[in-house]
Amino acid sequence: MIKIAHLYYDLMNLYGENGNIRALKKAFERQNIDVEVSFLTINDEIDFNKFDIYYIGSGTEEYQLLVLKDLKKYKKDIKEAVENNKYFFITGNAIELFGDYIIDFNKKKINTLKVFKYYTKVIDIENYTEEIKFRITGEALLKSNLVDELIIGFQNRCGTIYNVDSPMFEIIKGCGNFPGDINEGYTYKNFYGTYTIGPLFMRNPYLTDYFIKKILEEQHIEFKRIDNTPEINAYNEYLNNFVKEK
């Protein structure tokens, strides 16, 4: 039995994040593994020992702060859970919550969970370029050392992160952690954070299977490769239409 906590499902739900949870659940079920997903939010009691996987997605800047306030109650538990190799899958601007601080639109410093040393600067008018107007948006193509296959994603965010020493991806197309950076996201032990939406796990079945395999093997369960999934057809079709022709 795998237990997944979809945290702040009703606040950090801007860009189809439910697809990530559905993809994970389905991928485990294809391996004949029982999965239990708990939807938890503000004022629920979150146990950072109980679950195998914790997931948070993108939210508005206002809701991001509402969530931060709630998460701060668990600061110590979260640090311990990360050190104890619990899985954290963090997509979109939720990655900013785990860093040192955020410098917001008004140049105000907001202390975040300080689990990691990276910090966030929200893009402002002075940093606008031709590509980056009011937000960083657009398709992303990334590489990782986790799988051979390319990663397909989409970005829609107003934050940039700096001081990242162990990124999750390398950018082929799209914006890195900050404009001009070739790296994207952050990873440490089983914490995997990326700005990429997509939904990431739905659009990248190879990456999803990499994690499923890793988690199962850690529990001494054999992983069966299943290639003929509709997710793989969608993945291949996207590459055929939008990447290979270029």
Added chain:
Amino acid sequence: MRKFLAIMISNFINKLSKLFGKQGTVIGGSIALKIDPNILKKIKYPKYVIGVSGSSGKGSATKMIAGLLEHCGYSYAYNSEGSNAINGIASLILRNVNLKGVFKKDVLLMELDEKHSVSILKNFDLTHYVLTNITRDQPPRNAHPDYIYNEMKKNVKDTVHLIVNADDPIIYKLAYKHNLNTYYGINKNDYSKSYEYNYKDASYCPICGKKLEYEYYHYGHLGKYRCPSNDFYRPALDVHADNLDIDNKKISINGNEIKIKKNFFYTVYAYLACYALGVSIGILEEKILEYFNNIKQVEDPLMFTHNNRKWHILLSKSENNLSYKQSLGYLSHEKGTKTIVTGFNHCSRRYAENDLSWLWDIDFEELRDRTIDKIVIVGKFRYNILNRLLYAGINKEKCILVEDYTDELIDVIESQTLGNIYPIVCFDTSILLRELLKGDNND
């Protein structure tokens, strides 16, 4: 002098542009603003300056208001072509002023872009601001509903009379601290739901941060909400719709039964916005009802018969989950065997990027319906859509994939599917489909 020049040249260019077969609705304004960037500040505006804005429904509400003004004998100008950004609005205004810069009509009525109206409204004040809704729409352009809320908030000046869709808590957030509001909304009816399948926006009270509770939902985050601490709740409605019988195009507004033009739930909001605006500028209720009951029922070009099969195109905006939801809701009230056609080659007509995240916010679960014979999925993202449908629990055998909008698609639909045909597609795709069907035997 600059004002005079700007007005004259703008109108001359617009006329010239029309002569060359263009719409002539934008270019004149753009040139006038170059000659005199402050031209819109120098106009003497009429007694009523009405703006209509929101994520969706602003076009149909504006059109209805124009019809009401016409019916009541007002002279008015409005951007009927939908050019709702600064250059289009400048053209509209300058077309309707004399050379001294005095607006010549009783009313200036504008459909306003929800994101870009700040640059327009820094030049002059609205007397009435009709607010339709704020929903998820084109995320790469609009970020998220909160971003649009903040943009629209900049236009809420102290003196403006707000005409507020009170069913939408994000819209109500624009109004609850404001002094002059007229609230419209829909009361509990046969279409109300006690739950929503999917996630929604505006989940939390903007005052105390507690989760809003809903007595009922209309769709998405629209419905009757209340914060558990009573800090924030749907206000009492000044203009309310009851006894909804959408299938038979009947509703009542403030106790008066009226016939509506289309059997879509969202149509009710256009009637309510128009009614509320009408009352707020002093039009008698009898006159408004008279107008509503005189609206001609026109033949819907999206409903037709082709080779003995009924087609009904349900226009659905890509990158807008609630637009799709309206179409799915409509389908659930349609009787008989159905075939669905859906799919696109590009998400947006404005930009090249294809964001697919919104597909996961649509309640495709509603298509788990025995009366649906087949779902034909077309275009470059057919596998993504198929995948979404399979996750919604739809049987794979019901889905047919077709590569593109070509004659082959029509053959597939006509030879492999049964029942009435309902394409759930965007406006551009609806044109493509109708082109494909043209030339054949249209009965």
